Amino acid sequence: MNNFEPKVVGFLCNWCSYRGADLAGTARMKCAPNVRIIRVMCSGRVEPTFILKAFQLGADGVLVLGCHPGDCHYVEGNYKTLRRMKMLEKMLPQLGIENGRVRLDWVSASEGDRFVSIIDDMTEKVRALGPFKQNSQEEKHD
Amino acid sequence: MTKLKVALYWAASCGGCEIATLAIHEKILKLAEVADIVFWPVGLDFKYADVENMADKSVDVCLFNGAIRNEENEHLAKLLRAKSKIMIAYGSCSYEGCIPGLSNFYNRQLTFDRVYIETPSTENPDKIFPQTRVKVPEGELEIPEFYDTVKTLAQTVDVDYFIPGCPPEERTTWLALEALIEGKLPPKGTVISHSVKALCDECPRTREEKKIKKFYRPYEIIPDPEKCLLEQGLLCYGVATRGGCGALCPQANMPCTGCYGPVEGVVDQGAHFLSALSSVIDSNDPEEIQRIIDDIPDPAGTFYRYSLPDSLLRRAMIK
Numbered sequence: 001m002n003n004f005e006p007k008v009v010g011f012l013c014n015w016c017s018y019r020g021a022d023l024a025g026t027a028r029m030k031c032a033p034n035v036r037i038i039r040v041m042c043s044g045r046v047e048p049t050f051i052l053k054a055f056q057l058g059a060d061g062v063l064v065l066g067c068h069p070g071d072c073h074y075v076e077g078n079y080k081t082l083r084r085m086k087m088l089e090k091m092l093p094q095l096g097i098e099n100g101r102v103r104l105d106w107v108s109a110s111e112g113d114r115f116v117s118i119i120d121d122m123t124e125k126v127r128a129l130g131p132f133k134q135n136s137q138e139e140k141h142d
Numbered sequence: 143m144t145k146l147k148v149a150l151y152w153a154a155s156c157g158g159c160e161i162a163t164l165a166i167h168e169k170i171l172k173l174a175e176v177a178d179i180v181f182w183p184v185g186l187d188f189k190y191a192d193v194e195n196m197a198d199k200s201v202d203v204c205l206f207n208g209a210i211r212n213e214e215n216e217h218l219a220k221l222l223r224a225k226s227k228i229m230i231a232y233g234s235c236s237y238e239g240c241i242p243g244l245s246n247f248y249n250r251q252l253t254f255d256r257v258y259i260e261t262p263s264t265e266n267p268d269k270i271f272p273q274t275r276v277k278v279p280e281g282e283l284e285i286p287e288f289y290d291t292v293k294t295l296a297q298t299v300d301v302d303y304f305i306p307g308c309p310p311e312e313r314t315t316w317l318a319l320e321a322l323i324e325g326k327l328p329p330k331g332t333v334i335s336h337s338v339k340a341l342c343d344e345c346p347r348t349r350e351e352k353k354i355k356k357f358y359r360p361y362e363i364i365p366d367p368e369k370c371l372l373e374q375g376l377l378c379y380g381v382a383t384r385g386g387c388g389a390l391c392p393q394a395n396m397p398c399t400g401c402y403g404p405v406e407g408v409v410d411q412g413a414h415f416l417s418a419l420s421s422v423i424d425s426n427d428p429e430e431i432q433r434i435i436d437d438i439p440d441p442a443g444t445f446y447r448y449s450l451p452d453s454l455l456r457r458a459m460i461k
Contacts, residue, residue: 049454082426083420083431084420086435090436094247094442095247
């Protein structure tokens with residue numbers, strides 16, 4: 001499995017984290033190409049269903065980035081995300097999804113460097129965990 | 143008028159759905175006026191060969207309860223699908239997988255280890271497991287193969303209608319039967335119930351603000367009989383469950399466990415409940431949130447109690 005390149009889906013909030021990613025881009029900072037970014041209006045928009053759906057469709061990891069606590073454009077959307085992700089962190093291992101595959105973090109619009117370090121770190125952690133192969137568990141009988 | 147031909151079958155189920163069919167009480171006489179039962183292993187002496195000998199599409203309606211757990215369940219599902227004009231997944235097991243579907247947290251080997259070795263009342267020093275074929279002096283015996291993964295009926299064959307519930311309530315069963323008898327069938331794929339909204343819509347309890355500092359299990363508190371159970375910290379599944387049952391459990395001071403499945407439009411009932419539950423936690427402090435969540439001992443088993451095989455991931459990944 002030396003050639004394994006993890007597929008990570010990244011949900012980024014429009015107001016902070018996506019701007020942070022933009023900043024990293026305009027500043028031409030280098031980062032791992034493994035995260036597929038989806039812009040959402042708020043990290044609070046990320047339903048648990050989105051995360052499970054990403055795994056169902058073959059993602060090896062899911063990254064959710066939002067504004068720092070206290071900075072949410074919608075006042076407390078990111079706190080709702082925090083509670084949800086804590087609950088998911090407790091439930092997902094029961095479904096065989098290790099905790100390192102799902103990560104919630106905060107990136108502000110000015111933190112291009114932080115964005116890069118989170119992307120690189122997440123990519124390496126998921127690489128170490130290996131591919132998430134839900135489909136290999138499917139029945140052989142049918 | 144020629145009578146309707148009705149087949150009933152149970153796959154991986156507890157038998158509760160069979161009783162639920164009879165729970166329509168005296169209305170069963172009305173059913174008997176218009177319908178003949180042509181196959182019903184629990185109630186009447188038919189053999190599988192009788193079904194095999196029927197012409198294709200000669201049965202008007204098949205009420206199929208139970209999940210698809212082994213080769214026999216799958217065979218009968220396919221056979222009855224071929225013989226029936228209308229296939230109805232009756233009850234939570236065939237609709238969503240239900241309690242048998244919880245076995246999707248494990249696989250065949252882990253299930254067998256538990257059942258035939260680890261259970262305290264089992265003595266099996268030679269580690270004998272069921273075999274699909276075994277030779278005995280009288281010949282070869284065959285039993286159906288046990289699958290790794292429990293499936294719903296719709297994951298196995300084409301299904302026309304779904305009747306939710308563990309087991310379906312009398313009013314729900316009759317709603318479906320009445321539509322059949324009168325020939326007023328809803329569009330294909332309909333989940334037949336009195337409501338498409340969440341159970342809370344028909345729950346008589348008073349609702350104020352949901353702010354939870356601690357979750358309780360039902361044995362830990364005696365809940366107030368008037369107030370919303372979720373507001374009292376019980377994991378009441380009503381917010382993420384289709385209504386139609388009449389909110390019987392909350393009226394008996396017990397939280398809803400979610401047996402009527404997801405509300406219209408929701409794909410994954412467990413994720414939906416998780417999301418709803420997270421939003422009522424009254425804290426913004428990560429450590430306090432963690433403490434509150436730790437009151438839930440088995441989140442996946444609670445959120446996917448009835449719907450693991452029908453969820454997005456269908457099963458846990460076993461290494």
